[in-house]
Amino acid sequence: xxxxxxxxxxxxxxxxxxxxxxxxxxxxxxxxxxxxxxxxxxxxxxxxxxxxxxxxxxxxxxxxxxxxxxxxxxxxxxxxxxxxxxxxxxxxxxxxxxxxxxxxxxxxxxxxxxxxxxxxxxxxxxxxxxxxxxxxxxxxxxxxxxxxxxxxxxxxxxxxxxxxxxxxxxxxxxxxxxxxxxxxxxxxxxxxxxxxxxxxxxxxxxxxxxxxxxxxxxxxxxxxxxxxxxxxxxxxxxxxxxxxxxxxxxxxxxxxxxxxxxxxxxxxxxxx
Numbered sequence: 001x002x003x004x005x006x007x008x009x010x011x012x013x014x015x016x017x018x019x020x021x022x023x024x025x026x027x028x029x030x031x032x033x034x035x036x037x038x039x040x041x042x043x044x045x046x047x048x049x050x051x052x053x054x055x056x057x058x059x060x061x062x063x064x065x066x067x068x069x070x071x072x073x074x075x076x077x078x079x080x081x082x083x084x085x086x087x088x089x090x091x092x093x094x095x096x097x098x099x100x101x102x103x104x105x106x107x108x109x110x111x112x113x114x115x116x117x118x119x120x121x122x123x124x125x126x127x128x129x130x131x132x133x134x135x136x137x138x139x140x141x142x143x144x145x146x147x148x149x150x151x152x153x154x155x156x157x158x159x160x161x162x163x164x165x166x167x168x169x170x171x172x173x174x175x176x177x178x179x180x181x182x183x184x185x186x187x188x189x190x191x192x193x194x195x196x197x198x199x200x201x202x203x204x205x206x207x208x209x210x211x212x213x214x215x216x217x218x219x220x221x222x223x224x225x226x227x228x229x230x231x232x233x234x235x236x237x238x239x240x241x242x243x244x245x246x247x248x249x250x251x252x253x254x255x256x257x258x259x260x261x262x263x264x265x266x267x268x269x270x271x272x
Contacts, residue, residue, distance in 0.1 A: 027052060027066055028073045028091045028103065030238060030251045032159050032184035032198050035122030035148045037112050038079030038257075046232075046255040048073035055246030060138045060171070066246065070094040071103075083114045087128075093136060104137075106130025112148075122150045129168075139170030155188040157196070164206065177206045186224060194224040198236055217241040218249075230257045 029048050038044055052066045072094060077087040087110065091103035112124030128144040143166050150159035161182040167173045180203070186196030200218040204210030222236030232255040240247040 027246065027249065028071050029075065029089065030200065030236075030249065031234070031253060032161055032182045032200075033124075033126070033146065033148050034159055035112055035124040035150045037083060037085040037110055037124060038077050040079045040081050041259050042079045043258045044075075044077040044255055045258065046075040046077070046253055048075060048251070048253050050249050050251035052246050053248040053250070055240065055248070056244060062135060063138055064093075064095075064098065064135050066093075068095065083112050085110050087126075089128075089130065091132060091136075101136075102133075104130055104132030120151075122148070124148045134170075137170070139167035139172040141168035141170070142166070142172075143168055157184070157186040157188070157194060159184040165202075175205050179203050179206050179209070184222070186222070192226050194226075196222060198222045198238065200238065213242065214244050215242055216245040218245055220249075231255065232257075 027050060030050055031048070048071070050071050052069055052071075055065075055067050070093070072092045074090040075087055077085055079085045087108040089106040089108070091105065092100060093103050094100045106128050107130060108126050108128040110124055110126035112122070113119050125148070126144075126146045128146065129142070131141055132139075134140050144163060145165075146161050146163045148159065148161050150157070152158075163180045163182060164177045165180050166177050167175065172178075181199075181201050183199040184196065186194040188194050198220060200216075202216040204215060209215070218238045218240050220236055220238040222234060225233040225235075227233055232253075234251075234253040236251050238246075238249040238251060
């Protein structure tokens with residue numbers, strides 16, 4: 001088992017480095033990811049919904065503001081092996097001036113360290129690449145490399161996503177790889193409810209971070225509900241901590257599993 005997963009992980013990483021010129025699609029998939037992958041034979045369909053109440057109204061020329069806009073994203077994830085899955089995203093935007101608009105599509109292969117290795121933490125790596133229309137992002141082709149490390153400690157759940165992003169086409173290409181760390185801490189109040197905090201940041205190019213006033217930092221409470229082996233629900237309110245960040249976003253992620261996998265867990269991370 002080890003040689004195939006090591007080769008796959010290196011292939012995912014090589015994809016990112018070889019294409020070297022994604023800034024992640026902003027506010028379409030607001031989520032701190034767990035390390036686990038979808039069980040083979042299982043398909044997860046998720047609807048990511050969020051609304052931006054307030055934030056910076058200035059954007060790059062020709063790019064539409066996300067303030068007072070709904071973002072609706074469909075994510076379809078298929079599990080192929082106990083350590084490999086592929087996700088596909090359809091981004092859309094809904095606003096008064098423009099109605100319901102298609103924004104773009106992304107694809108995300110992901111590998112993880114198998115449970116049979118008995119590592120003390122969960123570890124996985126995803127590479128998300130895709131296109132978004134220029135009226136919604138000046139960088140039309142982007143790449144995201146997302147290492148994921150998580151751990152359950154009693155009723156506590158911790159997840160860290162030290163993400164790096166790069167524009168493949170657009171003005172952001174010159175910035176190189178941008179460090180965008182995400183973090184989640186949650187506590188199981190019951191077998192059905194986990195509550196905690198989620199953090200999302202973007203601090204600038206690796207080795208040359210942006211000035212603090214230009215960095216993006218968001219923090220807010222979130223609840224995860226275990227609705228059974230086939231359903232998941234995440235609800236959160238995210239607040240910007242700097243002037244360059246969207247100030248208030250409400251988000252909901254509703255997921256439904258289909259098929260019958262082998263050796264899968266009974267609920268989302270942090271709700272076992």
